[in-house]
Amino acid sequence: MEEAAWFWGVATCVKLLLVPTYHSTDFEVHRHWLALTSSLPLARWYSDASSPWTLDYPPLFAYFELLLSLPASLLDPTIVDLVAGQNYAASSALLFQRVSVAAADLVLLLGAHRLACRLPPFRRRLAFAFLLWSPALLIVDHIHFQYNGFLLGILLLSLSFLAEGRDLAGGIAFAVLICSKHLFLVGAPVYFVYLLRHYCRGGFGKALGRFLAVGSAVGAVFAAAFGPFLYHGQMLQVLHRLFPFGRGLCHAYWAPNFWVFYIVLDKILAFVLAKLGFVIQAPKASFTGGLVGDSSPFAVLPQVTPAITFLLVILAMSPCLIKAFLKPQSKHIIRWVAYAYTCGFMFGWHVHEKASLHFTIPLAIVAMESLDDARHYFLLSIVSCYSLFPLLFEPQEYPVKILLLAVHSILMWLGFCQFRISRTSHQRKMSDSRGSCEKNQIIGCAGTCYLLGLFGVELWGQLLHPYFFGDKLPFLPLMLVSIYCAMGMMYSWAWQLRQIVRFC
């Protein structure tokens, strides 16, 4: 625990130094929720419209905000004032919110400690370095401001319970997670199948008993969260706020997933076919806007609806679900859950690039298992961190984000080189038998070229694009980043699928 606490302490110092950075709208969002939960009664939390930032997280997160509002009101009452506190950006509010995120990361510390404590010493320290010092998490949570560390900590806790074989505790933790951020529902099928097959075993009576135990435990968590709203007859309103279906396939900045290729293909086909003489109607709708009646934002290719994305996600997850059904083993569960979140990221509806954190963080633990996994994590974490760079567009954050990524890459490089040396001879034979072509390198030829290309993309965005185009076509560098990172993400998804199908 001391080691983990040391890593957390160093990270907290860095987080304190990051306090005066970029002030995003999320500050006002969370401040409003602090005011909402402390000033209004429960029945009006999901129906209040005094601010455009309505509560769109499930009730357990709202209870968390209520808890936070208690010290906030002691520090500075204006923070939690619903009317006078609107757009309140005084240094007391700022400091309080930043410190609350850093403090909530204690849950991440707990989760990381539970997951990594059984690893050998060197790998344990590496795991702490990657989990607690993750640059993507620092960028999203402590510069851009969100509470992902706290939620990912709950995920890690749940995974640690499952990896130890304590399925009931894992299930309960996961239920708590879903009731805090419903985005984590993507992993639910894996959890369901795994718990069904792994926990509800034995004879018919025992299996049924266990099934009822899990069911009632999870049900109790949901009841504690949603119960009061059910009582007030507000479930429809709550669901309406949690799942706003007015949004488009992509966010304003395209997340680097499969749909990027679909859109680009559509554009290219439209261009080529128009040149060839076909009549192509320009689409009325846009990708980022909502579904407008029957019109599709695609000129040539078929339209994509939320149902189609849902089916695709389930389809992509199916090999993993089948494996979990046939042979549920606790040592593979982290890999399966990470794969599930990868599928959700790649094929989901209106995915935000921040969602890449959901699978990058658990994969840090998986990376400690073998050199192949370490190699994959090296590439993935760099690509996912780079894809988050457009979130911070102000020049004062530029050296910070470059430095964070550079330090992380160097740590990974040094760590994995040492890792490679310290493998036992048995592990070396295992990896050789799998026929990996880059036998002893951290990164192969293709990987090096891809990462160098990343430099090129950044160079284009920062220097060459303003030189050649000035202020015109401002979306082009962002599109380039999305497309390039999407290639890396697709590779990661395919690689994870191959690992699961062949070796799990």
Place this chain on the structure above:
Amino acid sequence: MRWTVLSSDLLLFFPAALYFVWVYCRRNVGGDKEGRSAPWLLAMILLYPCLILIDHGHFQYNCISLGLTLGAIAAVLSRNELVASALFSLAINHKQMSLYFAPAFFSHLLGKCLGRQNPIFEVMKLGLVVIGTFALVWQPYLYSLEAVMEVLSRLSPFERGKYEDYVANFWCSTSIFIKWKRLFPIQSMKFLSLIATVSAFLPSFIRQVKAPSDRGFLYALLNSSFSFYLFSYQVHEKSILLPLLPASLLALEEPLLFGWLMYYALLSMYPLLCRDHLILQYISVLALFGFIFYSPDGRSGMRANSFSIRKRALMTLPLLCSFILHVIYLSLRPPKKYPFLFEAMIMLLCFSQFVILTLHTNTKQLMLPDCSTRTERGKKDL
């Protein structure tokens, strides 16, 4: 503007630190210690909070002169004395505060030259390099004596008075009891501080001339810069950066000394940092330093259990006072009669610690084994 400080830091200070750590570990300067940790030493040199806060928080260019000095020190340790002289002359020409180290360099190099076959020739070689470097840098101003005198007078504004703000200096601290300004005019004050400074660094100076050794050199740097800091004329709070450099170089040998000095040096800069609204940065950089100092590898860690109860009490008492002073400075207002009461208290506390530390390092240097001269005569320049 901030980029220029960052880039000068990267280009000058970082390579110099790397060079020093490489030379230090190669030459086994610290003697044969088990479990020495080069990365930890590098971290200590690069990360010390004072330099970060002053250069990048308050904004100054100390890293250039400190980097050049560090390069000179490393060159001395690796026996490239001509390079060392050139680098140090450049450092002096960048910031005349680097003269704090001049006695140590001079005594060590003189001692080394005297131990060789042709002392006069060696001294002349070094002298030529120094004069040459100075001539190169001062070239635009060498057309007349007046120009040179003008530059010199701007460099040393004695009319400003004995001390600015409140610095943990001998004159400043004792001025509470003895009003120096009223007793002596400026001329005699200058003379008095000169005498005091020289007598403070004289023991280590003589020692280095008689018996130059690598470890002794590092201690001599610390002693001479401390003597200047404590007794010199017109010392600024930021001058504490200068003694801190050799202290960080000695971090592996004297971790307790280094940590202690660092903490009180930071405390002496606390009022300055408060004025610049750098309190949050102060806390986080100090905490970060503390974490890295006590890193769980344990090889550099100090075994607190090995200290006696009396020693521990002696150390914790000033520590407690400093915590209280931190809080008081932020929260309370000083009484109207003594508007600088809290600064004075902080300064007195730091001064007391600095005096203890200086006495310790001076005795350490004087007690160093006298083994190097014979080996030097054996290994002549082949």
